[in-house]
Amino acid sequence: MIERSMKNRRLTDFHPDKPTESKGILMFCDICRPHALEFEIEYSTPENRQHLPAIHRHLEELGLLVREGDSSHIVREAAMKGLLDYMEQHMDTAHIRFRIDRRDAWRPVSEASGLVDAEWIDRIIDEQAVHFHVQPIVDASGSVYAHEMLARFRNEDGDLLSPFPVFEAARTRNRLYALDRVCRMNAVRQSAAVGTRVFINFVPNSIYSPEHCLRSTVQLAIELGIDPSQFVFEVVETEKVKNQAHLKRILDYYRKNGFRYALDDIGAGFNTVETIREMRPYYTKIDRQYVTGVHLDPQKQKVALDVLEATRFTGGVPLAEGIEDEAEFRWLKNAGFELFQGYLFGKPRPIAG
Structure with a gap:
């Protein structure tokens, strides 16, 4: 099951009527405990998509691939630093985009490093x-x-x-x-x-x-x-x-x-x-x-x-x-x-x- 980031959580996911106890203090949702982000990345050119089989195989071996598609994949945040380095050296990053929530707008992959660096x-x-x-x-x-x-x-x-x-x-x-x-x-x-x-x-x-x-x-x-x-x-x-x-x-x-x-x-x-x-x-x-x-x-x-x-x-x-x-x-x-x-x-x- 894909872990959801804090941003992925909606108000309907909260259960304020079912609090849990933590050291005597009532906790009403777990949005205050950050979960590791997962990045959905889409490759929009045939040249970039040629790299996907090797990327998928490598990430799967490391346990960092969550889900794969024909032109995209979802990866754990731990994969991002190496993946961004690989993209920069071998791929056309101008035609790669990402998001961390299906309700989000797609963003240029160049913006992903800011999220990773702020971990x-x-x-x-x-x-x-x-x-x-x-x-x-x-x-x-x-x-x-x-x-x-x-x-x-x-x-x-x-x-x-x-x-x-x-x-x-x-x-x-x-x-x-x-x-x-x-x-x-x-x-x-x-x-x-x-x-x-x-x-x-x-x-x-x-x-x-x-x-x-x-x-x-x-x-x-x-x-x-x-x-x-x-x-x-x-x-x-x-x-x-x-x-x-x-x-x-x-x-x-x-x-x-x-x-x-x-x-x-x-x-x-x-x-x-x-x-x-x-x-x-x-x-x-x-x-x-x-x-x-x-x-x-x-x-x-x-x-x-x-x-x-x-x-x-x-x-x-x-x-x-x-x-x-x-x-x-x-x-x-x-x-x-x-x-x-x-x-x-x-x-x-x-x-x-």
Whole structure:
């Protein structure tokens, strides 16, 4: 039976009413555990198809051939590096295409190497190889109000990885949900050692169904005995969320379960004020590009005041991040911002203990 990749799984494949137990935490589907990808490859010219008998024989001997056809085959991911090398040297790759799901569009085989090269992200997800640093969020008096939890990753050699390539690799292999879940659940676990309210980032585009995908997060908070109001789930890249209705369903689910939420990267983008009024966040984080040098720039001041007004209209708490200068802090505080974050108040550091 052909193993299906995470991308191959449909919502109808999930069984949220039949959870399984894993270390006391309810698991509602196995999309969060990446399966090895399988590649369907099609050869569209007679010259390329001449190579198929030898390729089939070789892959079959190695146990890497899943299924063969007259002009195509399905192979396990472990076959791809050698197969791509062979294609590059002996075949016309311009007339070879692939897909990893029958519902997908065909893609040039030249794009397959990106998926294969990003295989390392599966190890991070499988091993839950994520830990967190925390950065303080302070009030107008400088007292610590909360901490933002910032994910950190290491490769097999122990070298620190920037979060950006980690999440890009997850996007490439359609592992974004799995990675987001690993980060979210581990952040909740590790928050017990922080001792304050915590801000936890999440990627809304990675969540298929809030009722199913977030239920284990709720269950974990209950098991740890932590008041849900101590968690603030922060929407990453708010301005890139196209499906506002889906985001609203996610935030409504958090609200109904006692959690709080924040919108980040708020600024002069399209429909910024409308987004705040529609989503009614507990916290609004103005984009740092409008914070840096705000005391000197009338245009940045206008954006800051617009965000402040929209946040006040909904009863939310305005938060300015990326503050590195005392003058920036003074201007924002005098304008009416209530919470502040940045190197001026503390850099990210490992969780104590």
